[in-house]
Amino acid sequence: MSMNNSQISDETVIRLLRKKRLKATPQRIAICRFVLDSREHPTAQNIYIKVKEMHPTVSLATVYKTLNILKELGLIKELTFPQGETRFESNREPHINLVCQRCGKIWDVDDLAVRSIIARAVTKVKFNAMSERFDIYGVCERCSKRKAL
Amino acid sequence: MSMNNSQISDETVIRLLRKKRLKATPQRIAICRFVLDSREHPTAQNIYIKVKEMHPTVSLATVYKTLNILKELGLIKELTFPQGETRFESNREPHINLVCQRCGKIWDVDDLAVRSIIARAVTKVKFNAMSERFDIYGVCERCSKRKAL
DNA sequence: GTAGTTGCAAAACTTTTGCACGGCA
DNA sequence: TGCCGTGCAAAAGTTTTGCAACTAC
Numbered sequence: 001m002s003m004n005n006s007q008i009s010d011e012t013v014i015r016l017l018r019k020k021r022l023k024a025t026p027q028r029i030a031i032c033r034f035v036l037d038s039r040e041h042p043t044a045q046n047i048y049i050k051v052k053e054m055h056p057t058v059s060l061a062t063v064y065k066t067l068n069i070l071k072e073l074g075l076i077k078e079l080t081f082p083q084g085e086t087r088f089e090s091n092r093e094p095h096i097n098l099v100c101q102r103c104g105k106i107w108d109v110d111d112l113a114v115r116s117i118i119a120r121a122v123t124k125v126k127f128n129a130m131s132e133r134f135d136i137y138g139v140c141e142r143c144s145k146r147k148a149l
Numbered sequence: 150m151s152m153n154n155s156q157i158s159d160e161t162v163i164r165l166l167r168k169k170r171l172k173a174t175p176q177r178i179a180i181c182r183f184v185l186d187s188r189e190h191p192t193a194q195n196i197y198i199k200v201k202e203m204h205p206t207v208s209l210a211t212v213y214k215t216l217n218i219l220k221e222l223g224l225i226k227e228l229t230f231p232q233g234e235t236r237f238e239s240n241r242e243p244h245i246n247l248v249c250q251r252c253g254k255i256w257d258v259d260d261l262a263v264r265s266i267i268a269r270a271v272t273k274v275k276f277n278a279m280s281e282r283f284d285i286y287g288v289c290e291r292c293s294k295r296k297a298l
Numbered sequence: 299g300t301a302g303t304t305g306c307a308a309a310a311c312t313t314t315t316g317c318a319c320g321g322c323a
Numbered sequence: 324t325g326c327c328g329t330g331c332a333a334a335a336g337t338t339t340t341g342c343a344a345c346t347a348c
Contacts (some may be wrong), residue, residue: 061305062303111270118285139276
């Protein structure tokens with residue numbers, strides 16, 4: 001399953017960076033493109049290994065620095081989990097993450113009711129909501145069919 | 150705001166531990182009581198400092214070991230956040246966490262619709278759900294009224 | 299030209315683990 | 324008494340930071 005469908009062009013990324021007065025270096029463009037294109041919720045390591053294929057000198061520090069920029073710009077969300085497997089997603093719409101605790105895959109599920117629940121909750125206690133995270137943890141169908149460990 | 154309202158007695162905790170053939174040491178009892186009673190979503194450090202008041206020799210390692218036991222027993226949930234501030238909560242019912250990104254406080258909000266959204270999502274993609282997490286990030290009313298930093 | 303960025307190494311933190319001692323059952 | 328649990332220190336793992344060299348603009 002290829003992830004880089006080039007839905008986001010170099011030009012788009014360059015425009016985003018320039019708008020924030022950030023330099024459009026090849027490393028940054030590659031990191032941004034990969035994570036913004038991906039629907040796989042990659043880890044920093046995943047991104048590092050993938051970007052290294054085209055830019056062998058890139059460092060993990062640069063990956064983290066670029067991911068932090070994208071977080072500040074609100075273009076990606078950081079999903080932390082127990083056992084230190086932080087993952088990054090570019091889907092900014094309110095949605096549900098189905099997280100398989102056996103294979104680690106994450107599926108996005110849309111449900112319009114998520115928005116109305118958020119609206120109800122923040123009204124109840126007067127809260128300025130800025131983002132959200134809705135995870136469901138369990139075992140996916142494929143893993144359920146496999147023999148237990 | 151006192152947190153130890155003794156809603157959970159030593160006897161209850163001892164019974165829980167013995168049922169799992171775990172020894173009911175004073176440290177474990179204190180750690181379990183504190184985190185199971187708390188509605189403040191404490192960090193491991195918070196728990197360590199508080200338990201140290203009554204058990205000065207307790208170590209952070211013991212706190213982590215005990216928290217891991219409680220997690221395995223399904224009695225608490227671990228909430229990880231960016232910047233490494235993992236927090237623990239004893240509210241096992243599906244609910245929403247309103248997380249203030251300025252003061253760090255977390256409020257629980259109940260909404261029965263959370264359950265139906267979960268049911269709908271797991272049916273759509275055939276998923277064995279075991280637990281969930283629904284966070285809303287933003288700024289609480291009190292912090293909104295304060296001057297910006 | 300120069301201000302911002304990279305890549306390396308080291309630091310900072312959180313959480314886990316190994317092991318000898320000590321205490322619960 | 325025997326075995327499990329504790330507490331210390333060290334390890335492991337992830338993310339951040341300082342800095343000299345480099346590069347996009």
